[in-house]
Amino acid sequence: MNNNIYSLQEDRVIDYYINSPGVSKAKKQALRSIKSALLSDFRVYKLLGQLGQFHQVASKISTISESDSSTLELLYGSYLSKSGVRKDIFSNELICPGCQYSYATLRSTLDHFLPSSNYPNFYVFPLNLIPTCGDCNRIKNDVIPMSKNDNLPHPYFDKKLFNKxxxxxxxxxxxxxxxxxxxxDELSTNDIYKVLNHLxxxxxxxxxxxxxxxxxxxxxxxxxxxxxxxxxxxxxxxxxxxxxxxxxxxxxxxxxxxxxxxxxxxxxxxxxxxxxxxxxx
Known part of the structure; x- marks a missing residue:
């Protein structure tokens, strides 16, 4: 795993959209109004990722309206590539971390580690976007950790586990x-749960x-x-x-x-x- 993923600007796609010509003032203002909350949510994500406690994320992030969720979905669908973030994310991974068999190339998909259907806050947050083969993305779908023992190994935060x-x-x-x-046997109890949940x-x-x-x-x-x-x-x-x-x-x-x-x-x-x-x- 290339460490460049951590250097990607968290709000790069958001700023690209806000500064793009042809976007209405109303939509730009709507996104500006939630940007601060989104950045706070991104900080929560990173902290919980480092602690391996994504099961706590729902209670610690802001609530996104349907209108704002639609805007963030638009950013993911149309502006992730335009901003260059999609290409930069794929430069960090060679193999699909799901099956660890298929190659993860620009023709592959991006999996929202925390599913966008439940957490639209992280639609365009680089650390939530994992290069994944189409089969693994489809199979994993909307898996959500509900307790400590439900967490999956995260390719960006569980680098030590992915090196074992x-x-x-x-x-x-x-x-x-x-x-x-x-x-x-040498894996910790917490890591054993993560591996089993992955499988x-x-x-x-x-x-x-x-x-x-x-x-x-x-x-x-x-x-x-x-x-x-x-x-x-x-x-x-x-x-x-x-x-x-x-x-x-x-x-x-x-x-x-x-x-x-x-x-x-x-x-x-x-x-x-x-x-x-x-x-x-």
Missing amino acids: HWLKIEISQVSPLKYSFNVR ISYELEDTLFVHVDSIFEQNDEDLKDIFDTCGERGVREYILMLKQGSYISPASENFVPLNLEYAFFDALYQSDWFCNQYYMD
Whole structure:
């Protein structure tokens, strides 16, 4: 994540609209009248984001009228791009933080982390706009945290969490191969809730199984051949090579917390049963 997102002027889109020719004086004045309240709401957002307490936002921000909400929606639809803010936001992210699989490009969508249908205050607030693939944006939709344990990980505020591996895979001692997903033990309780909420909100469980099944299918035949010729030691060495090859450093811009290849090969490597017995006739 590029830190430039924090340097974006909070009211840049608002000021661009106010200073744009062709906008009626009445609309400019209406926006000026709520600008101070919006800036206060933005400060609340940043504070709660730093604390991981977005469930408290509803009680701490101003009330937006339907008319002002429509104006802010117009700013998002027509002036976010014109002001250059949309392009600047997309320059901060390469991969969709939802599925962590699809690329987030200018052709992708912007997800309102706190949904605009409930919080129009943040329609054009840069820190509420997350580059997201269309599928993830549609699936997440209007998820709202109602309690501390409902919060999702925020790509801009939970950078430490987004620089950690989230999942571990546990191999069951049955054939054909079966496995299960779990959250890594080293994560804090609060972070575990966030990761689980992320998986649920983006409906990722089935997708995770599909991807891991595909990874295994791509390597199953080679692993069997190696077991038949080199035994357990050869299998373990080959899996270690795959595990090391799939590792991505958290310092890399390509790192994603849901690195399924690394989690799966690590699980196979740690499973004495798989390395010793899975391919026995």
